[in-house]
Amino acid sequence: MALLSALTPALAALLCVVIGFLFVKSKGSGVKSQAKNKDFRPWVDQDLQDNSNVLEKDDDDAEDYNEEEDIPHVPYSPPRYPEETMAMRSQDFLSLMSQRRSVRFISPEPVPREVIDNVIHTAGTAPSGAHTEPWTFVVVSDPETKHQIRLIVEEEEEVNYRKRMGDKWVQDLARLKTNWIKEYLDVAPYLILIFKQTYGILPNGKKKTHYYNEISVCISCGILLAALQNVGLVTVTSTPLNCGPQLRLLLKRPANEKLLMLLPVGYPASDATVPDLKRKPLDNIRVHI
């Protein structure tokens, strides 16, 4: 007991440190803990979480969007094809898309700007949570800006490969002969940087929630890839680690936008090669019930 008494001040101090640590920890994960709490109304569930920066319920800056107007419905009757035509069209599109590959060897030849515009316009037809259209496509053709992007990406990618990614990931990518040298960032006539808008800004300056913004932008990116393939252009879908903040500043994008993907776009180089990969057969990806 005497020993315990002597230890009392030490115990009290330790308790303070532990409680302090707990406090700091719980502040850091505040939003996540709320989302786990059943009483908190989650925007998305655990199973279908997107990466939205969930706005906190009591956030004074959060939207007070109260537009109650009903949008009128209009008839919808798109063209309908006979069954044989449908089968043929589905087969043709399958053949087209089956030829798509991620290409890292891109020709410097110029590509008509009109085509790039149409392709991005097409990506903008994607569905989005509550029709928020939470995407910005930054098209870079200026050589100096492309080079700045390359410097940022290569510097971070080298650190990623050497330190951050882990040996297994690097091994997996080594099989594809991928490394941190990204010559295509200088060479490709266009770089398309796809930003997700994690929230919108209302006319009154308050924030507007963008539900499922990451899922929406990725779907849009899938349509973009289809549109590029349709015109014979190539790209590689890259998600450069840790470069988002620097690239956002370089491209002067606002704080609600976060870089999701970077696509170098052009014709394939005349000596372009791709790893001789096969895709899974239909029976391995489709289950019928």
Next chain:
Amino acid sequence: MALLSALTPALAALLCVVIGFLFVKSKGSGVKSQAKNKDFRPWVDQDLQDNSNVLEKDDDDAEDYNEEEDIPHVPYSPPRYPEETMAMRSQDFLSLMSQRRSVRFISPEPVPREVIDNVIHTAGTAPSGAHTEPWTFVVVSDPETKHQIRLIVEEEEEVNYRKRMGDKWVQDLARLKTNWIKEYLDVAPYLILIFKQTYGILPNGKKKTHYYNEISVCISCGILLAALQNVGLVTVTSTPLNCGPQLRLLLKRPANEKLLMLLPVGYPASDATVPDLKRKPLDNIRVHI
């Protein structure tokens, strides 16, 4: 000091409780905390996080995939179109995709199974992190299973609308006349449930990391939407909240698969309507540098 001495046992007990709480808490958020720690090698950075269930570094079940084989590269020379053809093709695809709408009124008429298979096969041409192809498409045409799905979705959706989503989200959706009654789940000839494989299973039974699995599957979904539009079929991209675990069990999918999206697919009903929404003009989604 005497008072403190008397309190010593109480302080010690409190300390134990606090430490115990800390331990439980840190177990619950172990993976996330590690990812935040700068010294931990993150698979993905804060800015480009996908929803992968990141495997823990020291997880005994984690992959020890050491396949060092180099995949040979092969020449790649896809068809190249003259500039006028490219412009025309890009315009045609833009027109096709601009007609796509999310349609909740689906005809019960049968759709050729071959077309659905081709469309899913096309979705499977999407790129994926380290070519892991982390998707499973469950195609449901069995009426009883469709009805079970409807019961699960409607039950959860009613709770979502009434309690979980928050008034603002419900208001935003009310403008689109969306609610928790999902008749199309019974009516549509096909439901396509898209699962992301959060990890893979190696031949030796260990786990294989699926980098960026959610981003990859969403891109695949974008290509699926393009393929459906190309054959004149309609769908609505739904992400039913909180239904994932129940639907996974109903459809007997393994534990590494998580439901990402549910698409009812068919011809539009003859009296189908859509909200009279406009899309943002190109200048609002594209920035040129």
